[in-house]
Amino acid sequence: KAGVTQTPRYLIKTRGQQVTLSCSPISGHRSVSWYQQTPGQGLQFLFEYFSETQRNKGNFPGRFSGRQFSNSRSEMNVSTLELGDSALYLCASSLGPGSKNEQFFGPGTRLTVL
Amino acid sequence: AQKVTQAQTEISVVEKEDVTLDCVYETRDTTYYLFWYKQPPSGELVFLIRRNSFDEQNEISGRYSWNFQKSTSSFNFTITASQVVDSAVYFCALRVSGSARQLTFGSGTQLTVLP
Numbered sequence: 001k002a003g004v005t006q007t008p009r010y011l012i013k014t015r016g017q018q019v020t021l022s023c024s025p026i027s028g029h030r031s032v033s034w035y036q037q038t039p040g041q042g043l044q045f046l047f048e049y050f051s052e053t054q055r056n057k058g059n060f061p062g063r064f065s066g067r068q069f070s071n072s073r074s075e076m077n078v079s080t081l082e083l084g085d086s087a088l089y090l091c092a093s094s095l096g097p098g099s100k101n102e103q104f105f106g107p108g109t110r111l112t113v114l
Numbered sequence: 115a116q117k118v119t120q121a122q123t124e125i126s127v128v129e130k131e132d133v134t135l136d137c138v139y140e141t142r143d144t145t146y147y148l149f150w151y152k153q154p155p156s157g158e159l160v161f162l163i164r165r166n167s168f169d170e171q172n173e174i175s176g177r178y179s180w181n182f183q184k185s186t187s188s189f190n191f192t193i194t195a196s197q198v199v200d201s202a203v204y205f206c207a208l209r210v211s212g213s214a215r216q217l218t219f220g221s222g223t224q225l226t227v228l229p
Binding site: 033035042043045048056058088090092102103104105106107108110 | 218
């Protein structure tokens with residue numbers, strides 16, 4: 001079974017631009033969560049989607065948004081990029097939103113904002 | 115609010131030594147799940163284990179073992195006879211039931227196993 005895939009793996013943008021990251025969950029998994037990892041703040045939860053609906057949201061500004069499609073694939077968008085948005089963005093998939101479900105992570109997209 | 119503390123920022127051991135990674139958590143919920151993940155240099159978080167708050171039984175899987183103690187709110191991870199391939203950052207994480215289902219991660223422990 002293929003794991004979680006994320007595209008692109010690396011991205012370089014400049015301040016003020018916007019970016020879209022994509023995540024394809026493991027086949028059969030319907031819940032997708034996004035996390036941001038930075039050296040200063042560590043791993044922080046962004047949002048969770050299940051059945052095309054945002055179920056949970058972390059403490060991030062409105063510039064960070066996401067969506068989920070009917071095939072469970074998810075995208076996250078960051079508008080008006082700031083230098084501090086440089087990070088590794090990790091996507092995780094699980095069977096459903098239940099707390100006991102293991103989340104399996106993708107390789108991440110490393111975003112650099114210049 | 116939930117909190118996970120991994121006090122050890124970096125640990126360095128020589129191959130074949132045993133090493134224990136500490137994890138202390140805080141939550142007011144009675145139902146919660148604890149996880150350990152490994153992050154090699156490639157960046158992908160690799161799931162290692164999940165325990166629920168009602169199961170304090172320790173677990174052993176090959177060279178890995180986990181010690182869950184609710185009395186001290188700790189969920190420690192031991193690698194026996196460490197190998198160079200164990201070098202990675204290890205994260206402990208907590209998730210509670212209910213609306214706040216996201217994983218709360220500790221700051222991670224960088225483990226370096228020297229040959």
